[in-house]
Amino acid sequence: MTGPAAGFAVRLTGIEKSFGPVRANRGASLAVAPGEIHALVGENGAGKSTLMRVLSGMYAPDAGTMEVDGRDVTGWSTAHAIAAGVGMVHQHFMLVPPLTVAENIVLGREITSHGQLDRAGAERAVAELCARTGLVVAPGRRVADLSVGEAQRVEILKTLYRGAKLLILDEPTAVLSPPEVDELWRVLARMRAGGDTIVLITHKLDEVMEISDAVTVMRHGETVGRVATRETSPAALARMMVGREVALAGAAPLPPAPAHTATSADRPALEVRELTVADPRKARAVDAVSFTLAPGEILGVAGVEGNGQTELVEAIAGLRPARAGAVLLDGRDVTRLTVHERGAAGLSHIPEDRQRRGLVLDYSIADNLVLGQQRLYTRRGALDGARIADNARRRIEQFDIRPGDPAAPARTLSGGNQQKIVVAREMGRDFSVLLAAQPTRGVDVGAIEFIHAQLRAARGAGKAILLVSADLTEILALSDRIAVMYGGRFAAVLPRAMATEEVLGAYMTGAAGQAA
Amino acid sequence: MIFLALVAQTVRISMPYLFASAGGVLSERSGLIGLGLEGYMLAGAFTAALGSYYGQNPWVGVIAGVGGGMALALLYALCSIRYKADQVVVGVAINLLAVGATRFFLRLVFRSSSNSPRVPGFSVVETGTGFLALAHNPLIWMGALSIPAVAWLLYRTPFGLRVRAVGEHPGAALSVGVPVPKVQWIAVALSGALAGLGGAYLALDQHQFSDQMTAGRGFIALAAVIFGRWDPVRVGFACLLFAAAETMEIRLQGTSQIPGQFVQMIPYLLTIVALAGVVGRAVPPAALGKSGD
Numbered sequence: 001m002t003g004p005a006a007g008f009a010v011r012l013t014g015i016e017k018s019f020g021p022v023r024a025n026r027g028a029s030l031a032v033a034p035g036e037i038h039a040l041v042g043e044n045g046a047g048k049s050t051l052m053r054v055l056s057g058m059y060a061p062d063a064g065t066m067e068v069d070g071r072d073v074t075g076w077s078t079a080h081a082i083a084a085g086v087g088m089v090h091q092h093f094m095l096v097p098p099l100t101v102a103e104n105i106v107l108g109r110e111i112t113s114h115g116q117l118d119r120a121g122a123e124r125a126v127a128e129l130c131a132r133t134g135l136v137v138a139p140g141r142r143v144a145d146l147s148v149g150e151a152q153r154v155e156i157l158k159t160l161y162r163g164a165k166l167l168i169l170d171e172p173t174a175v176l177s178p179p180e181v182d183e184l185w186r187v188l189a190r191m192r193a194g195g196d197t198i199v200l201i202t203h204k205l206d207e208v209m210e211i212s213d214a215v216t217v218m219r220h221g222e223t224v225g226r227v228a229t230r231e232t233s234p235a236a237l238a239r240m241m242v243g244r245e246v247a248l249a250g251a252a253p254l255p256p257a258p259a260h261t262a263t264s265a266d267r268p269a270l271e272v273r274e275l276t277v278a279d280p281r282k283a284r285a286v287d288a289v290s291f292t293l294a295p296g297e298i299l300g301v302a303g304v305e306g307n308g309q310t311e312l313v314e315a316i317a318g319l320r321p322a323r324a325g326a327v328l329l330d331g332r333d334v335t336r337l338t339v340h341e342r343g344a345a346g347l348s349h350i351p352e353d354r355q356r357r358g359l360v361l362d363y364s365i366a367d368n369l370v371l372g373q374q375r376l377y378t379r380r381g382a383l384d385g386a387r388i389a390d391n392a393r394r395r396i397e398q399f400d401i402r403p404g405d406p407a408a409p410a411r412t413l414s415g416g417n418q419q420k421i422v423v424a425r426e427m428g429r430d431f432s433v434l435l436a437a438q439p440t441r442g443v444d445v446g447a448i449e450f451i452h453a454q455l456r457a458a459r460g461a462g463k464a465i466l467l468v469s470a471d472l473t474e475i476l477a478l479s480d481r482i483a484v485m486y487g488g489r490f491a492a493v494l495p496r497a498m499a500t501e502e503v504l505g506a507y508m509t510g511a512a513g514q515a516a
Numbered sequence: 517m518i519f520l521a522l523v524a525q526t527v528r529i530s531m532p533y534l535f536a537s538a539g540g541v542l543s544e545r546s547g548l549i550g551l552g553l554e555g556y557m558l559a560g561a562f563t564a565a566l567g568s569y570y571g572q573n574p575w576v577g578v579i580a581g582v583g584g585g586m587a588l589a590l591l592y593a594l595c596s597i598r599y600k601a602d603q604v605v606v607g608v609a610i611n612l613l614a615v616g617a618t619r620f621f622l623r624l625v626f627r628s629s630s631n632s633p634r635v636p637g638f639s640v641v642e643t644g645t646g647f648l649a650l651a652h653n654p655l656i657w658m659g660a661l662s663i664p665a666v667a668w669l670l671y672r673t674p675f676g677l678r679v680r681a682v683g684e685h686p687g688a689a690l691s692v693g694v695p696v697p698k699v700q701w702i703a704v705a706l707s708g709a710l711a712g713l714g715g716a717y718l719a720l721d722q723h724q725f726s727d728q729m730t731a732g733r734g735f736i737a738l739a740a741v742i743f744g745r746w747d748p749v750r751v752g753f754a755c756l757l758f759a760a761a762e763t764m765e766i767r768l769q770g771t772s773q774i775p776g777q778f779v780q781m782i783p784y785l786l787t788i789v790a791l792a793g794v795v796g797r798a799v800p801p802a803a804l805g806k807s808g809d
Contacts (some may be wrong), residue, residue, distance in 0.1 A: 021662070076692075078690070078691065078692075079691050079693040082693055093688075094691040095688055096680070096681045096685045096688050096689070097685070098685065099677075099680065103677060104681075105688065106677070107681050107692050108678070108689070108692035109693075110677060111690070112674055115676060116672045116673060117671075117672055117673055117676070118675055158692065162692075
């Protein structure tokens with residue numbers, strides 16, 4: 001592995017990086033040719049982000065060598081990486097919301113005159129950069145007021161302002177609507193044409209096929225292989241990522257709805273009537289939304305994040321008060337009931353943010369698995385450790401949670417396994433209606449496959465499922481009907497057969513919203 | 517005449533608040549809670565008296581006051597930034613330490629449990645409304661300038677931009693190469709220096725140090741920071757408002773049916789009202805108090 005590095009913009013060899021007992025990178029390697037768009041794929045927890053943070057100087061590797069443009073840069077600092085033209089756009093934006101676009105871009109490399117900040121100069125420099133790169137955003141606006149797509153443009157501009165020639169993007173499309181994704185691809189293609197090199201971290205294989213020139217696959221902290229994109233296929237990549245055959249979302253057609261759905265016009269499992277929800281910033285985060293959900297049906301709710309999906313789900317779950325309207329579970333009005341009472345009435349909820357809502361990170365797997373139902377696991381008023389442990393062993397086995405130690409704190413698990421705890425708890429108990437909010441966000445391919453199978457099985461068993469997801473592939477793969485949420489309302493509710501990504505994309509941006 | 521006298525008294529009373537809250541704004545905008553302002557101020561008052569006594573010159577006292585406030589602030593920075601201890605716990609400890617340490621050294625140096633001997637100050641004999649005495653005290657000018665100076669530093673300098681970024685999103689600042697801990701150390705040290713000046717003002721104005729002489733002024737300054745929503749100019753006005761209320765209380769003493777204690781509550785009541793979101797929303801710097809993460 002010590003051949004000449006010439007010809008590669010980046011060459012990482014034998015990178016080791018541990019965080020306490022967790023070995024995030026175990027001898028990982030990466031070779032990126034100059035002027036290519038290189039996709040770095042792998043399941044969550046495969047060590048992609050860690051490897052790229054090593055490359056961008058945020059982490060020093062424990063072992064291994066790093067070369068950029070043929071120069072040994074092992075263990076350099078962020079400042080050195082920036083100076084050498086390596087810039088990283090993080091998955092969670094590294095922007096300061098109350099500051100302006102220009103202030104965010106020049107931060108750390110301020111333009112000054114006589115020791116004072118030169119605001120006009122900064123805004124001018126940013127405007128020029130916008131004009132030159134085609135990434136347009138008003139320099140004087142506050143970042144807090146930007147859309148997600150605009151914020152991402154600021155992130156890219158930030159790296160370009162520092163003279164980045166090698167751009168690392170960590171899951172850049174996770175928060176974008178389809179048109180914004182197309183826009184991003186155009187920007188990246190333009191940068192490639194200008195001779196820049198791009199490393200794209202993703203786990204969406206269609207993106208890999210669409211935009212990249214070469215792919216490196218990682219699994220369990222190791223590099224599995226490097227292939228040219230045109231010589232591979234999504235199935236082959238998925239096999240490399242997981243180490244076995246996987247059913248990709250959409251590959252298996254949804255079985256016809258169970259027979260009883262057709263006749264269940266009698267009483268919907270969940271009915272939402274004119275539900276309006278307020279939030280601190282918007283008076284009507286959810287604006288008079290009505291729908292019904294039949295037993296054995298999956299209603300998918302698509303939409304760009306921040307259009308009221310979170311508030312809708314939380315209001316139905318009882319986490320947020322409804323300003324107006326009603327929620328009926330199995331015909332019974334539960335609008336004024338508490339979360340616990342709704343749970344007892346048959347409502348189950350996989351929250352969108354597992355770390356904030358779904359888990360107590362410092363609790364053990366076993367304790368997290370009985371959270372909210374702990375009253376069922378007591379003996380004479382005290383928690384019954386034996387039954388909790390017994391429950392944990394069964395669920396760990398059934399849902400393949402790793403590591404399988406019931407006493408392990410949830411914090412030490414990967415995102416996918418944390419999510420499995422939540423899914424195991426919420427789907428392992430008695431319920432008639434399931435609210436599944438972003439059930440596979442930040443979860444690896446293997447776990448996605450598993451969770452999708454669970455959702456399909458629940459549907460087959462006559463459960464009603466409200467599936468909220470920012471991932472259109474997931475919505476299209478699982479739903480019987482699809483609603484698109486825009487500006488707090490359902491812009492459209494379509495049967496699966498009529499929904500395509502193009503149609504949904506148009507409703508998601510509000511372009512086709514008026515028709516509904 | 518009576519009005520001018522009231523204004524003069526308000527200005528005098530506002531001085532420790534202006535100094536300490538100017539420091540508080542800097543510290544809090546960098547993400548570090550200014551809970552120790554009271555302690556910095558008390559330490560500054562003592563070292564100022566000490567300096568002025570031994571140097572027989574109030575300027576020596578001023579410099580010593582800055583040093584005393586800064587010393588405690590650096591201890592706070594060491595615990596909170598370097599060792600990532602909980603800021604509230606450290607802040608409370610700093611305040612208790614300041615009370616104990618000043619009392620200890622008061623006994624050790626001046627053999628008294630209540631106050632130091634008379635030390636040189638800046639004041640001249642008071643005449644008329646008291647404005648002449650104000651104008652002769654350079655600390656008054658420094659106090660008046662402390663708020664604009666902090667505003668300039670925060671909004672017009674690269675350091676200020678970094679302070680604001682660090683207090684809101686240290687990760688973002690770090691990712692673009694801003695040395696986050698260093699920025700915080702400097703902000704906290706400056707807050708200690710400013711609060712120390714507030715203490716020096718008190719000691720030199722009264723020509724002595726007396727046990728616990730700050731009497732909660734650091735907390736009122738912190739209340740002003742919050743009431744002023746972390747914006748230096750608004751904070752300056754909050755200090756003046758609190759000082760005016762205190763002036764009224766002193767003037768009304770004995771003549772009014774309202775017990776003075778109620779007037780003393782005003783700053784805290786207003787702060788609670790501000791925090792409850794009655795007059796616009798008070799949004800603290802997003803990363804305030806989170807250096808332990």
